[in-house]
Amino acid sequence: MAAGFFEQKPASPLSFGAVLMLHGAVIAAVVLLKGPGFTRVDDGPLTVIQVPIDKPPPPIPPTDEPQPQKPTISRYDVPKPVVRPIPSNVPSEPILGYSTPDIGSARPLPDIPVARPLPEPRLVEVPPRRPTPAVRVEAQFDPRFAGAMQPPYPSSEVRAEREGMVRIRVTIAASGRVTAVQQLSATSAAFFQATERQALSRWRFKPATLDGRPVESSKVMNVRFQLDGR
Numbered sequence: 001m002a003a004g005f006f007e008q009k010p011a012s013p014l015s016f017g018a019v020l021m022l023h024g025a026v027i028a029a030v031v032l033l034k035g036p037g038f039t040r041v042d043d044g045p046l047t048v049i050q051v052p053i054d055k056p057p058p059p060i061p062p063t064d065e066p067q068p069q070k071p072t073i074s075r076y077d078v079p080k081p082v083v084r085p086i087p088s089n090v091p092s093e094p095i096l097g098y099s100t101p102d103i104g105s106a107r108p109l110p111d112i113p114v115a116r117p118l119p120e121p122r123l124v125e126v127p128p129r130r131p132t133p134a135v136r137v138e139a140q141f142d143p144r145f146a147g148a149m150q151p152p153y154p155s156s157e158v159r160a161e162r163e164g165m166v167r168i169r170v171t172i173a174a175s176g177r178v179t180a181v182q183q184l185s186a187t188s189a190a191f192f193q194a195t196e197r198q199a200l201s202r203w204r205f206k207p208a209t210l211d212g213r214p215v216e217s218s219k220v221m222n223v224r225f226q227l228d229g230r
Contacts, residue, residue, distance in 0.1 A: 139172045139208040139217045151198030153225060154190035164188055166195045166223045174214040176205045184220070195223045 141149065157164065164187025171180035178199045186192035199221075208217035 134211050137209045139176075139205045139219055142176065142204045142206050145202065145204040148198070148202035148204075151194040151223065153227075154188075154194050157188065157190050157225065158227070161227065162188070163227055164191045164225045166191045166225075167220065168192070168195060168199070168223070169218055169220050170199055170203070171216070171218050172205045172207060173216055174207050176207045178203050178205070187225070191223075191225055 166186040167184040168186075169182040169184055170178045171182075173179050181196045181199050183192050183196075186195075205219070207214040209215065
């Protein structure tokens with residue numbers, strides 16, 4: 001069966017040799033072909049063109065203010081280290097950490113005083129501080145109630161035309177009122193009873209004070225009964 005154009009045909013030795021001869025002829029023609037020639041053209045003398053240089057900018061006008069200048073340090077400004085000669089009588093091996101002293105100007109070191117131990121602390125007994133005594137003011141009869149001081153005269157003693165006196169101790173509260181009456185002496189029981197009733201109901205005092213604070217106190221009072229001053 002025919003395959004057309006793509007059908008493989010047996011190669012002929014004559015055709016293969018013809019192809020080789022054709023390629024060899026082409027290669028020989030390329031080698032023998034002379035390349036293009038180059039001709040030097042004389043352009044004449046060299047012409048120099050001067051290019052103008054830009055003008056420098058105008059200088060900055062000086063000002064009155066001084067401009068800070070950076071200090072310039074030269075290697076010549078650094079002082080050279082001073083090397084002192086070592087005396088001949090100093091040992092050749094120096095002690096590390098110590099500078100070599102000048103033997104000619106050496107002076108003896110002063111004596112360092114030895115530290116003495118501090119004395120042992122002594123306990124000083126401080127006397128106790130005495131407290132400030134309190135300021136006390138005794139109770140006084142209120143003058144606004146002076147008319148109620150004298151108790152009424154007992155009628156039994158008036159009929160007997162008897163005079164007398166009563167001595168009592170009264171307890172005065174912080175409010176100024178009498179809270180208790182104690183008999184110390186009395187001419188008669190009638191005089192004491194009249195005095196007791198009057199003290200508990202009518203007597204008023206300015207209370208005693210301790211550092212300005214009202215406190216309870218007691219006071220001894222004498223009451224006299226006279227017929228002329230009933």
